[in-house]
Amino acid sequence: TCAFAGQKKVLAAYEEAVKCGYSGARAGRLHTPHGVFDTPMFMPVGTQATVKAVSPRELKEMGAQIILSNTYHLYLRPGTELVAEAGGLHRFMDWDGGILTDSGGFQVFSLGPLRKITEEGAAFRSHIDGSTQFLSPEIAIKAQMNLGADIIMAFDECIPYPAEYQYAKLSTERTTRWAERSQKAHTRSGQALFAIVQGGMYQDLRRVSANDLVSLDFPGYGIGGLSVGEPKPVMYEMLEQTVPLLPENKPRYLMGVGTPDCLVEAVRYGIDMFDCVFPTRVARNGTAMTKSGRLVVKNAAYAKDFLPIDENCGCYACQNFSRAYIRHLLKADEIFGLRLTTIHNLYFLLDFTKKMRQAILEDRFLSFREEFLAQYCK
Ligand SMILES: CC1(C)O[C@@H]2[C@@H](CO[C@@]3(CNc4nc5cc6c(=O)[nH]c(N)nc6cc5[nH]4)OC(C)(C)O[C@@H]23)O1
Ligand SMILES: [Zn+2]
Numbered sequence: 526t527c528a529f530a531g532q533k534k535v536l537a538a539y540e541e542a543v544k545c546g547y548s549g550a551r552a553g554r555l556h557t558p559h560g561v562f563d564t565p566m567f568m569p570v571g572t573q574a575t576v577k578a579v580s581p582r583e584l585k586e587m588g589a590q591i592i593l594s595n596t597y598h599l600y601l602r603p604g605t606e607l608v609a610e611a612g613g614l615h616r617f618m619d620w621d622g623g624i625l626t627d628s629g630g631f632q633v634f635s636l637g638p639l640r641k642i643t644e645e646g647a648a649f650r651s652h653i654d655g656s657t658q659f660l661s662p663e664i665a666i667k668a669q670m671n672l673g674a675d676i677i678m679a680f681d682e683c684i685p686y687p688a689e690y691q692y693a694k695l696s697t698e699r700t701t702r703w704a705e706r707s708q709k710a711h712t713r714s715g716q717a718l719f720a721i722v723q724g725g726m727y728q729d730l731r732r733v734s735a736n737d738l739v740s741l742d743f744p745g746y747g748i749g750g751l752s753v754g755e756p757k758p759v760m761y762e763m764l765e766q767t768v769p770l771l772p773e774n775k776p777r778y779l780m781g782v783g784t785p786d787c788l789v790e791a792v793r794y795g796i797d798m799f800d801c802v803f804p805t806r807v808a809r810n811g812t813a814m815t816k817s818g819r820l821v822v823k824n825a826a827y828a829k830d831f832l833p834i835d836e837n838c839g840c841y842a843c844q845n846f847s848r849a850y851i852r853h854l855l856k857a858d859e860i861f862g863l864r865l866t867t868i869h870n871l872y873f874l875l876d877f878t879k880k881m882r883q884a885i886l887e888d889r890f891l892s893f894r895e896e897f898l899a900q901y902c903k
Pocket of ligand 2: 839
């Protein structure tokens, strides 16, 4: 293994356990102040300091290791100073596993009615009360130090898709300057700051972004600007161009991804960490994720189906309840229905990454990937 120990700032140290032959897939262990965690890993999204509809105890039970929260949302409400006064995000939400916070760059562009971006940062209007707000690398890093996550992200611009080459070039260069400013503003020891690779859908800009950020020497690297509406083959092409330029002994985090087919492809390219609102979001409109694709348990077809969502699933929903019962709850607008579909979807993705890790450790990842893709219809 190539442990990361020995570096003066052992933060999100990454021990690569084993590389899988003929692909970039690898199984590693991520060292953080809240524990050592196995990769590949899926991180449930808890945007506003809660993973919607499930409790920390249930998250622990289903095998969640690190969860994601959003600086943008917590900065606007309830305020990151308040969370600091409460003892930090772990205490505030009673989660003793790992926490990663996104820096707010993306949410500014995807949520708030954007006012303008300058070298200094991004001015925007709050999607909550319309107030004028401003985020910069310094403000975003200070906010994340207040939240006290184990892993925090540099302040970046997620380039919209599609984007002109010239705009992608200027934005990517600015994101690199913002990464340097994020680094300088980051003074909290024991907390890992990851940079975020941009470059739009342009191979050369992706390579420049990766090389520039690697030379600034971060403990880990997010790959941003993807899963923003581009075709999947384009996303995979960007991964193929970017991942090999990132240090083998540091974690790679593909932001905002996603569905099992994307996860298995990204792991093949050497991605270690994922987050996506997908499993929790689709659960709330009655869609369950299975290894054969999506199952809309709300459909009339399941009214008298007394089997569980997935007979081979070990989650609380599948061990105790039928499709008919969950459909009934969803049709009756019972909150417990959403809780059961959410628990199943999170368990499904967490278990899927565990199965990928096992396949890599047993050097059978490529056949695992073949078998999975053959059965899964998008
Ligand atoms: C797949 C699915 C269902 O995920 C949904 C919806 C639209 O895509 C998502 C997920 N994609 C996504 N790409 C990202 C890129 C960056 C980035 O470049 N920088 C930073 N700091 N954070 C990022 C977070 C990202 N999330 O983005 C929102 C809008 C959060 O909802 C998600 O489609
Ligand atoms: Zn289940």
